[in-house]
Amino acid sequence: MKLILLGPPGAGKGTQAQRLQESFGLVQLSTGDMLRAAVKAGTDIGKQAEAIMARGDMVPDAVVVGIIADRIAQPDAKNGYILDGFPRNVAQAEALDAMLAGKGDKLDAVVELEVDDKILLSRIETRAAQTVGGPRADDNAEALAKRLKVYHEQTAPLTAYYKSRGVLKGVDGMSDINDVTRQLEAVLGLTTKKGKLA
Numbered sequence: 369m370k371l372i373l374l375g376p377p378g379a380g381k382g383t384q385a386q387r388l389q390e391s392f393g394l395v396q397l398s399t400g401d402m403l404r405a406a407v408k409a410g411t412d413i414g415k416q417a418e419a420i421m422a423r424g425d426m427v428p429d430a431v432v433v434g435i436i437a438d439r440i441a442q443p444d445a446k447n448g449y450i451l452d453g454f455p456r457n458v459a460q461a462e463a464l465d466a467m468l469a470g471k472g473d474k475l476d477a478v479v480e481l482e483v484d485d486k487i488l489l490s491r492i493e494t495r496a497a498q499t500v501g502g503p504r505a506d507d508n509a510e511a512l513a514k515r516l517k518v519y520h521e522q523t524a525p526l527t528a529y530y531k532s533r534g535v536l537k538g539v540d541g542m543s544d545i546n547d548v549t550r551q552l553e554a555v556l557g558l559t560t561k562k563g564k565l566a
């Protein structure tokens with residue numbers, strides 16, 4: 369199964385993707401995690417991305433499209449994956465469609481985690497306080513405001529893009545974490561061994 373999780377920063381994409389990875393063996397492909405690893409490792413991409421990410425802007429499309437193209441070609445992505453943080457604008461979505469079409473492949477579903485902007489700042493403050501090794505460079509009020517603005521301007525139009533292609537599903541991202549997981553499994557038609565998600 370090839371899946372996209374859509375939603376603003378702090379919507380819970382990473383948390384839910386990790387759960388789907390554990391339960392169903394789908395690999396979580398987070399462009400944010402990959403870029404943070406590149407920054408940490410001091411690669412050329414990392415050097416290019418560091419300041420952009422810290423202020424909450426988008427890394428150039430060519431960079432993230434290249435990262436994703438390499439990553440989905442790896443053997444562990446063969447049985448399916450969850451894209452978390454990609455695509456983030458229509459140009460990236462079109463690049464992904466072309467990439468998949470080139471392999472005779474397509475997306476199975478795009479699930480939007482629907483949340484209210486008002487709760488995002490408090491979720492991100494909690495994450496910043498709990499992150500081992502200290503908060504992310506972009507988990508502060510100023511960068512978050514920028515990330516939300518970028519989200520509404522550039523990423524939100526993807527819901528219409530995927531709706532028109534008949535693959536969009538929505539879940540209520542405001543309910544508790546286990547409930548969101550259950551809703552996700554339901555809309556995706558996935559089932560786990562009894563008790564696994566209790």
Ligand code: ADP
Nearest residue numbers: 377378399400421424425426427432453454456
């Ligand atoms: P969040 O969803 O909480 O904003 P991510 O970890 O997905 O955080 O992304 C952090 C930052 O990494 C983004 O603000 C952006 O700078 C960069 N980034 C991640 N994915 C992409 C992408 N697909 N295109 C451009 N920039 C990206």
